[in-house]
Amino acid sequence: MDGTIVDTEPYWMTAESELVRSWGGTWTHDDGLTLVGNGLEVSAAVLQSRGVDLDIATIIDKLTDRVTEQLAEVGVPWRPGGQDLLREVREAGIKTALVTMSFRRMAEQIASYIPFDPFDVIIAGDEVEHPKPHPEAYLTAAQRLGVQASASIAIEDSLGGLASAVAAGTIAIGVPHLVPLPETGDHTIWPTLEGRTLGDLCALASERAAEAPQA
Missing domain, CATH: 3.40.50.1000 (HAD superfamily/HAD-like)
Structure with missing residues (x-):
């Protein structure tokens, strides 16, 4: 889905960056690329290692909520074809x-x-x-x-x-x-x-x- 039917990967990267920064850390575009295609539990564990002091389920909920908000605010970016x-x-x-x-x-x-x-x-x-x-x-x-x-x-x-x-x-x-x-x-x-x-x-x-x- 993400990156194949819809171009939501930038939305996920935004959500990851905002969450890490809210805990005083830094998150770059290259950091985001390392998570492309990962399961959310794996991605959440990486964010924990970067200072996000929340449990896995809460991190996943926060990321998903933020991507959902961007879909509603900005729209669905369909991939060509x-x-x-x-x-x-x-x-x-x-x-x-x-x-x-x-x-x-x-x-x-x-x-x-x-x-x-x-x-x-x-x-x-x-x-x-x-x-x-x-x-x-x-x-x-x-x-x-x-x-x-x-x-x-x-x-x-x-x-x-x-x-x-x-x-x-x-x-x-x-x-x-x-x-x-x-x-x-x-x-x-x-x-x-x-x-x-x-x-x-x-x-x-x-x-x-x-x-x-x-x-």
């Missing part, structure tokens, strides 16, 4: 899941701003035991959709998210945003979703199926 591709996939009757480390209340808020029914399933950060880069979130999404992870396509913008998608066995696409993503044989890199279509997804799935070892 994401909604158009999602709409085409949905109109074709393909099952979809939103797999995010943001908590469910924020995931549902973002989904509600999309002007069509975007997802069959939402897997949020407060609903998994192991955050990305662990594969649990993607494996859970595939299970709830009733599909094989290996027959699913995952689109990610962060290192942790991409690692999670690859570990789950999906056909993983990395769309770099704030952090660079490596070129490896484990995933495909698309510079943007702008102009990408269902045909591109189908072609990639066919290509990967052809590359798979035959039983």
Whole structure:
């Protein structure tokens, strides 16, 4: 979600910076980049190490509340091409899941701003035991959709998210945003979703199926 469908990462960085500064610390843009794609519990622990003297749950609530406020004040900053591709996939009757480390209340808020029914399933950060880069979130999404992870396509913008998608066995696409993503044989890199279509997804799935070892 964050950084792939919506460009909320700057909102999270603002929330992190404000919280750390309120406890007398400093938080830079580069500090914020290190948390991109992390589970919120992991991020909260990092903020604790930077002087935020609150428990993990309270830190997460404060960050989420501040991002929610910015969404209401500034608006939803959509990433290029994401909604158009999602709409085409949905109109074709393909099952979809939103797999995010943001908590469910924020995931549902973002989904509600999309002007069509975007997802069959939402897997949020407060609903998994192991955050990305662990594969649990993607494996859970595939299970709830009733599909094989290996027959699913995952689109990610962060290192942790991409690692999670690859570990789950999906056909993983990395769309770099704030952090660079490596070129490896484990995933495909698309510079943007702008102009990408269902045909591109189908072609990639066919290509990967052809590359798979035959039983």
